[in-house]
Amino acid sequence: MELVYCNCKKCESTIGLFVNLWTRIGKSYYSPIVDAEGPLIRPDGEVRAGETGTLVEGCELQDIVCASCSNVVGLKCVETPVNHVLHEDQILFRLASVELLSRDGQEVEFTAKRVLDVKEPSKVNDRGPDASTNSSGHNSAYPDLVDVFQLQADLQGQREDINRIDSNGFRILSALDTRVSKIDDSVTKLKDTLSSARRDISDIQEDLTSLKDEVNTVKRTTQQHAPLGPLERKLDTTITTIQTVCQEVNALQQNVGKEMSSLKSELRQQKQDLESLKTDLKGRESARDHAKDMASLRAEMLQMRRQMDEMRASAQAAEREHKQIVTTPTPAPTPALALAPFPTRELDILTRNLAKIGNRASQVETLQMELEILKGRVERAEATSRQMPADERPTTQMRDVTAYAETSTGRGKRSLSAFGAAHESESAPKRAEISPSFSQKPAPAYQMPTPSWEPTSSTPRNRNIDQQLESTDPTIRLTKSGKVDKRSQRTRKSAYGKKG
Structure with missing residues (x-):
């Protein structure tokens, strides 16, 4: 159940x-x-x-x-x-x-x-049998009916007894089932315990057998002392050999340690030498770059020297022409000539000369500015070369370039003062024909601002300095190589031509 x-x-x-x-x-x-x-x-x-x-x-x-x-x-x-x-x-x-x-x-x-x-x-x-008989009122007339009711009551009581017996039987059977299940569990546990005990007993017996065998072996070995002598001698020899080998291994280990330390020191020295070689290589590369820059600067200096010579010659010619015009006496004008207007040809010649003078002056100012820029670059190159090793410094070239830049700058400044007189002396014969009543104001000289910065970079192509130069004069534009843009020169020439 x-x-x-x-x-x-x-x-x-x-x-x-x-x-x-x-x-x-x-x-x-x-x-x-x-x-x-x-x-x-x-x-x-x-x-x-x-x-x-x-x-x-x-x-x-x-x-x-x-x-x-x-x-x-x-x-x-x-x-x-x-x-x-x-x-x-x-x-x-x-x-x-x-x-x-x-x-x-x-x-x-x-x-x-x-x-x-x-x-x-x-x-x-x-209702019980008494109640039924009382309600019917015919007890004497129906005796069999009373017996039937009594039988029914007895049957009902027996049924209740049977039900109670059944319930008690069910209860007893359920309790028996529970106890049987508990007994089965106990028997199963007992069987498991017995099997484990048997295994333990068998293990103990095996251990006893092995122990007996070992005891017998020990007894046999203790009884045989004579064969152990050679074995003991061999064992002593082997131990001595092992100790010798251990000493040799220790000595070898110490030697290897010393060699490893020396190799490590040599490797460290090699690394330092490699770092110094890398530093020297970088210095040589920078020196090579400086040499290239110096070559390009030297070429620019030669080109600028030629331009300065040309400008100086033209300025001297203009100065001579101006002196001739000033020193040549002009005849007294006749009334007819004084009242006559200027010829068109003379006005054209005068206008061209004045425009040429203004253009030459603007070119001289541009060259002076380029010389100032070149001087700053040379100073930066010298500052960089001071940081290089003594055997790699291009001292002679740098001094030559610096001296040339200083002399060129001085010549440029001197040529600006003599530019007007040379140009006037060159055009003196042409201005002799013009009336002395016409006067022309000379073009104003352009004052180049002195650079207010210090060389902070080792590269000759410093964009910050170029931008600062451009900020001093908005009409000046520089290319990526550091040279003055020719279009800005033309703009300045046209501007000075209009002013003249």
């Missing part, structure tokens, strides 16, 4: 352990055929009479609640009529309040062995 746990659905606590044999009453109640021993329930509320026209008519009922959460789980028949289908203290569990679980925790359904209808009253007469 299957034993199941009846649990409360609200708190999930166990109410009792029942045999899964039930009497279904209607659709909502189940009553156990075999009562449990001490279920965890208690009565609650007042005792009330059962409804008329139902199965519990004439019975006195009382609610039963869970002992843990006080939830109503069903009804209890406190008192029932004689020969009623329900007996006293019978429990009716409500299906909505309880659930059945197997021993492994799985939900189980109720096994109904008997089904009763709630709306049908009990067919067993609840």
Whole structure:
């Protein structure tokens, strides 16, 4: 027979352990055929009479609640009529309040062995034989009927006794099943214990056998002392050899350690030499770059020297022309000539000469600015060369370039003062024909601002200095190579031509 746990659905606590044999009453109640021993329930509320026209008519009922959460789980028949289908203290569990679980925790359904209808009253007469005879009023007329009622009452009592015996039998059988299962578990555990004990005994016997063998071996070896002499001598020789080898290994290890330390020091020295070589290589590369820059600067200086010579010659010629115009006496103008206007050809010649003078002056100013820039670059190159090793410094070239830049700058400044006179002396014969009443103001000399920065970079192509030069004069533009843009020169020439 299957034993199941009846649990409360609200708190999930166990109410009792029942045999899964039930009497279904209607659709909502189940009553156990075999009562449990001490279920965890208690009565609650007042005792009330059962409804008329139902199965519990004439019975006195009382609610039963869970002992843990006080939830109503069903009804209890406190008192029932004689020969009623329900007996006293019978429990009716409500299906909505309880659930059945197997021993492994799985939900189980109720096994109904008997089904009763709630709306049908009990067919067993609840009155005794005396009441029936009293109500009929014919005791002497119907003696056989009294015997029949008595037999029915006896049968009903026997039925109740049989039911009680069955319930007690079920209870006893369930208890026997439980005890048998416990005995089976105990027997299984005992078998396991016996098997483990047998294994332990066999292991102990094997250990004893091996111990006996070892004892016998020791006895045999102790009895044979003569063969142990050569073995002991061989063992001593072997130990001596091993000690010698250990000493040699230790000495070799020390030598290897010394060699490793020397190799590490040599490797460290090699790394330092490599770093110094890398530094020298970088210095040589920078020296090579400086040499290239110096070559390009020298070429620019030669080109600028040629331009300065040309400008100086043109300035001297203009100065001579201007002197001739100033020193040549002009004849007194006749009244007709004084009143006559200037010829167109003379005005054109004068205009061209003045424009040429302005252009030459702007070119001289541009060359002076380039010389200042070149001087700054040379100073930066010298500052860089001072940081280089002594055997790699291009001292001679740098001094030559610096001296040339200084002399060229001085010549440029001197040529600016003599530019007007040379140009006027060159054009003196042409200006002799012009009336002395016409006067032309010389073009204003352009003052080159002195650079207000210090060379901060070792590269000759410093963009910051070029940008600062451009900021001093917005009409000056420099190319990426550091030279003055020719388009800005043309712009300045045209501007000075208009001013002249």
